[in-house]
Amino acid sequence: MEAQLAERLVSGLKQAGIDLVTYLPETRLSQILPLLRADPAFTLVPVASESEAVTIGAGAALTGKQVAIYIECTGLYVSCYTLVSIARRYGVPLLLIVGYLGSMADQRNNNVYAVSGAYIEPLLQALQFQFQILETGDGLETHIQDAVREMHALKLPVALLFSGDFTR
């Protein structure tokens, strides 16, 4: 991902009011981490499993934190249980920032990721979580703000899946 896109992504999160990010690092969007860490507006919470990225994020959200969960798309499989048993069951607004490895527009797609990527959209549909796929920086900040508004309106997780230019 170009440095400018990473900067815009982080700046978009800040503009949308996100102030706490739980994360398990991955390969496609990792340039955002040093930027998030350098900005005192964000509390960064490193975790050991995407499953607890959700539970810790949910707990923080119930205290008024505006929470984003930054994970690789395979982490959606790992966190399905907590997404359902905590985020959906309790109705907790969370923004899922997802590196969409294995998607068709993933510029580094290969046989390690393609199968995992193929089921992400049906999975989110099954979970009945709203999501949007972003492949360029066009309107990035607006898409983030829209997703944050949506997650608060629904009081549910909403996902932004980053592919295309974000995976270069």
Added chain:
Amino acid sequence: MIRYDCLKLLASRITDQLVVTSLSGQKIEWASLSQHPGNLLVGTMGTALGVGIGLAIGLPERKVIVLESDGSVLLSLFNLPTLANLAPKNLIVFVFDNQVYSGTRISEPTATAGKTDLALMARGAGIEQAVTVRDLAGFEQEMNAALSGAEMKFIVCKIEESVTHREITRTDLDPLENKYQFVRYLERTEGKAIFRGRG
């Protein structure tokens, strides 16, 4: 020592602490002993500790108590290194270790009935202050120290299996109702808006 007796002692000490419960038995017992609006009756395996960590990070000046179990902690062992490194000073974790999956109703043993020591695992993960208590006096001593102290505590409570919760009428509090009760309580006591939805 049985869990219900420990929880009775704890319930008598609750003022404005937030309490997150793990799965069924202790959730039922705690909901019977305490109807405090600061209770979050999560009630699913492997999730209470994570939620409690999040609450503790979000409200660093507020004491957060997590009631966990052996089976539940074993399901989400990744919580231990995360907790060790975050180490929120306002978090108290009680792990009620009865060495069985009591919900099975056939007392199917957990790993702690065998060779596994949860306090040792916690210390290995970096939670240096993890301790084990084996009787009610020890529980009360650790509980009092945790409630009055300003450090994270991880207290494994070795208990006998009991079926007290099967004799208690279950709470009918719905999760969404519980969430709003909890969040509105926090909004009142913390003096800030949490859910800012526009109708």
